[in-house]
Amino acid sequence: MAVNFNYKHLHYFWMVAHEGSIAKASEKLHITPQTISGQLSLLEDNIGNRLFTREGRGLRLTETGRLVLSYADEIFDLGRELGDVLRGNPQLGPAEFIVSAASALPKTIVQKIIEPGLQINQDISLTCREGPVESILADLAIHKVDMVLSDTPLTGSLSIKAYNHKLGESSLTFFACKQLAEKYKPNFPHSLNNAPMLVPTSQYAIRRSVDYWLEEQQIFPNIRGQFDDSALMKSFGQAGLGIFFMPTIIAEEVCFNFNVEIVGKVEAIKQTFYAITAERKVKHPAVAAICDTARTLLFA
Structure with a gap:
């Protein structure tokens, strides 16, 4: 019996298989669980076998499901590769290079990390996005971005097939407006x-690292604000709401741009920066330039 695949149904199956549940897949795809469930049923009817069985609150792949998933992985990897080739085709204009950065990363560091990728001998058009770590990693999983920048490495708990490339690390410097700096220095x-x-x-x-260090030192500050966006945190710091910290490698820029002063430096805490890609071995020329420059110059 011939099987005619609906590739949208196959994509829904692929997402559910990697996320482990219909509910999680629906959040990533922004589609109702009922819709995904219905499309999976149609795919199973078309194939003639069950793809999942229930296991507690989650789903477990059947033997047929594992077989279909192995092919789906190849299909969508090829789709991503085709997108990469088309974005890099000079006949179609500049090669599109899409980067997502975690919101809490200092914008100055993001700019310094990405810039070498625009200096390669290739016409590159940059699209730079930002957001919470889990959200931007989800975009990487469905190949909507070429690279994610984060201070949090990808772990197996997110069930995303991607790889960490450590760029480097920096100690921390604490800053405040002049009045607070003079008081707490x-x-x-x-x-x-x-x-x-x-x-x-x-x-x-980095927040978890700082919390751990403060507790070790028996230091208990008064947390006046928590921020997803580093630029907003610096603006509140400039306004005198509290002391904030940034990587030491951009200390001069922070003081100059936000008119703040250094309260002190802590060498014991390191903020580590990662480029996360869908490739174990970096092939994208812009990503390769970014990794090489970060390791040899920026964080050397």
Whole structure:
């Protein structure tokens, strides 16, 4: 019996298989669970076999499901590869290079990381997006972006087939407006106890590292604000709402651009930066230039 695939149904199946449930796939695809469930039933009817069985609250692939998934992985990998080729075809204009950065990453560092990718001997058109880590990694999973920049490495808990490429790391510097800096600079870092502080939200690795270090030092600041966006956090810091921290490698730019002063530096905490791609071995020329320059110059 001939089987005529509806590739939209196959894509829904592929997402459910990688996410582990219809509910999670519906969030990523922005489609109702009922719609996905109905399309899966049509795909199973067309194939003539079940693709999933229930396992607790989740789904487990059947033998047929595993077979179909192996082909679906190849199909959508080829689709992504075709998109890469077309974006890089000079007859179609500049090659599109799409990067998503975690919102909490300092914009200055994002710019410094990405810039070498625009200097290669190829006409590149950059699209730069930002958002929460899980959201932008979901875009990478369905090949909507070429690279994700984050201070949080991809882990197996997200069920996304992608790879971490460590770019480098930097210690932290704490900043504040002149009035606060003069008050809290003496006896740093213990002066941070009860001091007003602005921090990234807890989804970011650097926030968790700072929390752990503060607890080790028995320092308990007064958290006045938590931010997903690093630029907004710096603006509130400039306005005098509290002390904030940034990677030391951009300390001069932060002081100049936001008219703030250094309260102190902490070498014990390192913020690590990653490029995350769908490729284990980097092939995209812009990504290769970014990784090489970051490791040899920016974070050297």
